[in-house]
Amino acid sequence: MRPRLKSPEPQRTFVPGPPIQPAPALLAWLTEKPRGRIRLPVTVPKGQVHWNSSRAYVGIREDEPARLELHLNDTAMGIALGDHLRRVCTGDVCRVWLEGVWGCSLRTDCAEAGLPVFSVFRMVGPVTPGDTALRVQVEQQAQ
Secondary structure, eight states, rough: OOOOOOOOOOOOOOEEEEEEHHHHHHHHHHHHHHOOOOOEEEEEEOOOSSSSSGGGSSSTTTOSSSSEEEEEEOSSSSSOOHHHHHHHHSSSSEEEEEEHHHHHSSSGGGGGGSEEEEEEEEEEEETTOOOOOEEEEEEOOOO
C-alpha cells in the first residue's frame, strides 16, 4: 500500500484582531461566539524536562499585570507541539505564534484542562516584541 501524501496547507489570510490586553476583554471576545482560525502570540514555559503546553499564556511580556492563561491542545497536530518548540526555542520560555481554534477541535478530554483551551493546528513562527494583537482569518468568498 502506498503512503498517503500530505496535502499542502491552503493559503490563508489573517488580519489584526483585538488586542491581547486587557485579558478579561480578550477572553470575552474569544468566548463570545464560534470563530474560524485565529493566530495567538503565546508564551510557553519550559518545565524541567519538556515544554509545558498545559500552562501557557497569551502574550509575550513577563510583566503583564493580568495574563490570559490557557491550555494548548495539540491533538490535531501531526507532530507534537513540544517537538516543534524544542526545534526553535533555546531559553526557559518560548514565544511563538500558534494557529488554531478557540476551544476543543476534536472530541477529546480538553474539558478536564481546568483552563480555557486553544486547539493548536500549527506553529507559525517566533513572536516579535511589537506583537500586541491576535490575528483573525479572513473568510474566503465562494466563487
